[in-house]
Amino acid sequence: MTASSASSVDDSIKSSLTKLAPLEAVLFDIDGTLCDSDPFHYQAFRVMLQEIGFNGGVPITEEFFIATAAGKHNDDVALALFPDDIQRGLKFLEDKEAMFRKLAAEQVKPLSGLGKVRKWIEDRGLKRAAVTNAPRPNAELLLSVLGLSDFFEAVIIGDECEHAKPYPDPYLKGLEALKASKDHTLVFEDSVSGIKAGVAAGMPVIGLATRNPEHLLMEAKPAFLIKDYEDPKLWAALEELDKAGAH
Numbered sequence: 001m002t003a004s005s006a007s008s009v010d011d012s013i014k015s016s017l018t019k020l021a022p023l024e025a026v027l028f029d030i031d032g033t034l035c036d037s038d039p040f041h042y043q044a045f046r047v048m049l050q051e052i053g054f055n056g057g058v059p060i061t062e063e064f065f066i067a068t069a070a071g072k073h074n075d076d077v078a079l080a081l082f083p084d085d086i087q088r089g090l091k092f093l094e095d096k097e098a099m100f101r102k103l104a105a106e107q108v109k110p111l112s113g114l115g116k117v118r119k120w121i122e123d124r125g126l127k128r129a130a131v132t133n134a135p136r137p138n139a140e141l142l143l144s145v146l147g148l149s150d151f152f153e154a155v156i157i158g159d160e161c162e163h164a165k166p167y168p169d170p171y172l173k174g175l176e177a178l179k180a181s182k183d184h185t186l187v188f189e190d191s192v193s194g195i196k197a198g199v200a201a202g203m204p205v206i207g208l209a210t211r212n213p214e215h216l217l218m219e220a221k222p223a224f225l226i227k228d229y230e231d232p233k234l235w236a237a238l239e240e241l242d243k244a245g246a247h
Contacts, residue, residue, distance in 0.1 A: 009236035016223045017186060017204060017237045021244035025127035025180035027171060027198070028152075030142050031071070031134055032190035032210045035110050037142060038070055039211075040103040044096045045069060052092070054081070066212060071191025073133045073164040101141050110146050111210065113229025118151060120238065127178040131170045133158035133193070153178060166193040168201035175201070195220035206234065 017023075031037045042065045050059050060068075069077045074097075078089030121128055130152045132139050139157060143149045154177035158164030161173050175182055187198035190208040198205035199221050207222030214225055226234045 009233050013224045013233050014236045014240045017241040018244040020184050020186060020204065021241055021247075022184060023124070023126060023186060023241060023245060024184040025129070025175070025178050025186075026121055027129050027131050027174045027185060027187045027203070029071075029187075029189045029191070029194045030130050030132040030139055032212070033111070033188050033194075033208055034114060034130075034148065035108045035142060035146055036210055037100075037104055037108055038065075040100050040107065041065070041069065043103060044099040048092070048096050048099060049081075070212060071133065071165070071193045073158050073193075074135070075164075097135055097138055101138060104138075105141060105145060108142060108145050111208070111228045113231075114146075117229045117234075118148075122151075127180050128152055129154040129156060129174040129178055131156040131165075131174045131187075133164045133170070135159065165191075165197035166200070168197050171198050171201035171203065189222070190217075192216055192220045195222050206237075 028034055031041070042062060045065055046059050049055065050057060054060070068080045074090065074093045078086050078093055082089030082092065128151065130139065130143065130148075132155070134142075134157070136155075136157050136159070139155055140149070143152065143155065154174060156170050156174045156177065158170050161167075161169040163169045165171075171187065175185060182202040185203050187201075187203045187205040188208060189195045189198055189205050190210045191212055195205045195207050195217060204223040207217045207220070207225040209217060209225045209227055217225055224233055224237070
């Protein structure tokens with residue numbers, strides 16, 4: 001990062017992570033955070049809902065997808081789409097996830113700069129876990145396609161916790177799995193429910209404005225938002241965190 005791009009970053013953002021020093025661990029969501037996978041979820045929903053005549057056969061909009069499904073647990077999505085027949089909703093979502101995996105396996109790519117942040121974490125020997133509301137087969141597929149299966153020490157699934165995000169349980173379970181303190185752990189998230197979960201677990205969350213509207217993400221109270229892992233705001237804040245840890 002150049003000196004000029006670092007100096008143009010707001011001081012409050014630069015210093016927003018210094019209280020975590022010395023940093024112990026980093027927790028990542030998966031969909032929309034490690035990779036831009038929402039278009040494949042949207043495509044699967046759009047095709048399959050139209051096939052069953054949902055909404056009178058009119059294809060759903062991206063706005064509807066963001067409001068109803070993005071980052072949410074499938075139990076909640078089933079309730080929103082099929083309020084009168086939850087079982088049908090859950091079966092529909094199983095089929096939708098299978099279509100998503102097929103699309104994602106062929107096309108998903110890491111978010112810009114992910115390799116750089118991975119190296120930053122590895123160079124510092126930090127603990128790391130993936131924490132997701134996605135079903136385990138989705139999580140494992142995406143981590144495998146992205147070459148991250150060996151990078152994470154733990155993969156926490158919302159379904160396998162008492163409550164999924166936006167409750168803090170998955171992030172608290174991630175801390176427990178890593179034996180890390182919330183006072184020295186950072187979270188990366190891209191959805192409102194995910195940011196709320198990380199904040200409720202007592203950690204600062206860097207929000208990725210991959211697809212979800214920035215004003216909605218800000219309402220969930222992230223430390224700050226970045227476009228991707230190349231964002232100068234991220235590197236200015238990590239540089240300050242490094243300095244604070246050296247003292």
